[in-house]
Amino acid sequence: MKPLADLVRPAKIDDVIGQDHILGKERLLRKLIESKHIPNMIFYGPPGTGKTTVANIIANETDKRIYKLNATEASTKDIKDIINDLDSLFAHKGVLLYLDEIQNFNKKQQQSLLKYIESGEITLISSTTENPYFTIFNAIISRSTIFEFKKLNEEDILDGIKRALKIAEEQIFNVHINYDEEALLYIAQVSGGDLRRAITNLELALYSSSSILGSDNFKIDISIAKECTQTSGFAYDKFGDNHYDILSAFQKSIRGSDPDASIHYLAKLIKAGDLLSICRRLLVIASEDIGLAYPNAISIVNSCVDAALKLGFPEARIPLAQAVILLATSPKSNSAISAIDSALKDLDSKNIGDIPFYLKDGHYKNSSNLGRGIGYKYPHNYPNNYVKQDYLPENLKDTVYYKSSSNKVETKIKEYLEKLKSGD
Structure with a gap:
């Protein structure tokens, strides 16, 4: 058969x-x-x-x-x-x-x-x-x-299960099969969008019933459905497309300040046992998406990651959840990644010129003969440990890479720098 x-x-x-x-x-x-x-x-x-x-x-x-x-x-x-x-x-x-x-x-x-x-x-x-x-x-x-081909929704799976039941009645068992709608819905829900999996679980439920053969009163209830579908159809491949989709959704949920969605995707990663990917991504998020809006976040996350790596699963889920909720509920800033990416882009696309001679290393003998270090102003010799001088190459003069975000910490940074440069 x-x-x-x-x-x-x-x-x-x-x-x-x-x-x-x-x-x-x-x-x-x-x-x-x-x-x-x-x-x-x-x-x-x-x-x-x-x-x-x-x-x-x-x-x-x-x-x-x-x-x-x-x-x-x-x-x-x-x-x-x-x-x-x-x-x-x-x-x-x-x-x-x-x-x-x-x-x-x-x-x-x-x-x-x-x-x-x-x-x-x-x-x-x-x-x-x-x-x-x-x-x-x-x-x-x-x-x-x-x-x-997209993952099927519960309604699609339910339609497929009912069609399978009708065929099973006519071509396999030759008896009417009664069922609870709740039982079929449960089979659909735990199939993970996989109709073949749902039908396989349905078939197991049919054959597992001791009353199926020769019975005119067979019924699939929720207890049989649960017994025959002990795990959901959660799919995950550490080396496949699904891996990157979940990690992407994980980071975007934290970036979007949604702690519930963030925990959901963390649970998927935990279910797959993918501890290393979780830890790496959390450390990235702490700097990429939270950054200077909450500078201590990376220290806390690093401690949580360290604890998770030492503990291993299942206990690792606890410090990981702590780190995820912290990041998802923290103020956000991408000023750090924006600054470094902008600078890297300039290296690839512009003639940046040379380092100013007064910034070059002047510690070796006869360096002054080459003009190295001459004219450098030592900031600690000036009020407020600041003196105006150009640090960028001439070709990049007045270029702005760091643009502060409008959060409490960076607003204070901006105010400090403006006050420092104004001489007040």
Whole structure:
């Protein structure tokens, strides 16, 4: 007996759950399928969102013979074997190669496909759960149309579960299956947007019931649903696109002064056991986003990070949460990163000129013969330890890199500098 997830796999575009942004009426992918003009394509998105299903439908709708390879197991030889079959496939209108997890093919393996997709002998549909712009050879991308499959919402998953239940009734058990709406909703909620995972959990719930066989009164309740779905479908790959998306949301939530969202993304990172990434990002945020608005923040965060590294999980979650809430609720300033990035940009784009001679090292013998250090004014010899003199190269004279933000600490810094330079 086939798994339930295979039995419910749609054969028509109208039966595909979700993905209306590419498969809805008048949407691009749907129009391509209806026109039977299929270009090389890359399907990008999380597991269980319909990538393989749509590839199968395309093959059926266009009368192409479909070959399926998974790049985690396949080799260049598998591709050559398909090529060797081309001459015997006149009955079909070409070949469609569905290459799943293409990011696991190295550059040479991906390049081996180019000759055949350029000649039109093979139509390539590749899928990946990782950002194709990071993982797929540019020559493949330039010859392909990218379609992003989005994580399904709870309503989509619930629709898919109910469809699966109907098929299970008709094709597997031949009995009416009763259920609590709460139980199906729970299965949908913990699926993490992965319909295949939800249907697999549903199938487990069906078979785990001792009353299913021969019963006319079978029912899936919340207790069965929870027993068969002990963990949620939280997805995380330390080396993939998802890793950077969560870290990005984490930093942007702290920058946006939202402690609740910040803690949510921290929880995701903790759930993945990604302690090092959390610590590094917190130290960056302390200077990049809080900076001089609360200069002591980095010292406190550094102590929390040090404690977390010494403790390890699960206890590390406590000082990490302390650091996150501190940063999210602190005043914000990006004046430090803006200043250094502006200075670095000038180094790349301007003729900055030489260091003023009076600022150059004058401690070695005969340095004065070269004009080094002559004319330098020692600030501590002047009132308030300040004397006006130029420190930037002549070509950058009067350039302003540090622009204070309007927070309490930097307002005082600005006032101090203005008073110092005015001589008051």
